[in-house]
Amino acid sequence: MAFTGLELTPKKVEYLKCIAGKGDVVKTSELATALGVDPSTVTKTLQELEEIGLIAREPYHGVVLTPYGREYGEFILRRHRILGLILSHYGLSDEEACQEASRMECYASREAIDKMCRAMGHPTVGICGKITHGPLCMGDD
Numbered sequence: 001m002a003f004t005g006l007e008l009t010p011k012k013v014e015y016l017k018c019i020a021g022k023g024d025v026v027k028t029s030e031l032a033t034a035l036g037v038d039p040s041t042v043t044k045t046l047q048e049l050e051e052i053g054l055i056a057r058e059p060y061h062g063v064v065l066t067p068y069g070r071e072y073g074e075f076i077l078r079r080h081r082i083l084g085l086i087l088s089h090y091g092l093s094d095e096e097a098c099q100e101a102s103r104m105e106c107y108a109s110r111e112a113i114d115k116m117c118r119a120m121g122h123p124t125v126g127i128c129g130k131i132t133h134g135p136l137c138m139g140d141d
Ligand SMILES: [Zn+2]
Pocket: 080, 084, 098, 099, 101, 127, 128
């Protein structure tokens, strides 16, 4: 499914990044702890993510990404880490770059990130984790 990278609110980006970073089935309680919020708040946002087709909820287990959610989630991680690399290149410490990237990332479009990714030669190591590349940025647009 095509997406611009600008569809999600900062909060949804935070959730999807967290789920995509863990991979596999993620428990609601695990998410609540990781995001530092109340489990009841988590349930509400998960419902919204399910409505837009990014996750599927598995009763008593937690949530898993749909194929669309996996693709979007991988993009979100890549966007975070590409921005992080750029910021760390221009004087920020890894920790500062990670925090700044988290603040600005939801406003960076997929088109811009894919272009920068190509220009940087598809780096595989980010400041806070590996960067995976797929048809989105490796394809010829
Ligand atoms: Zn980071």
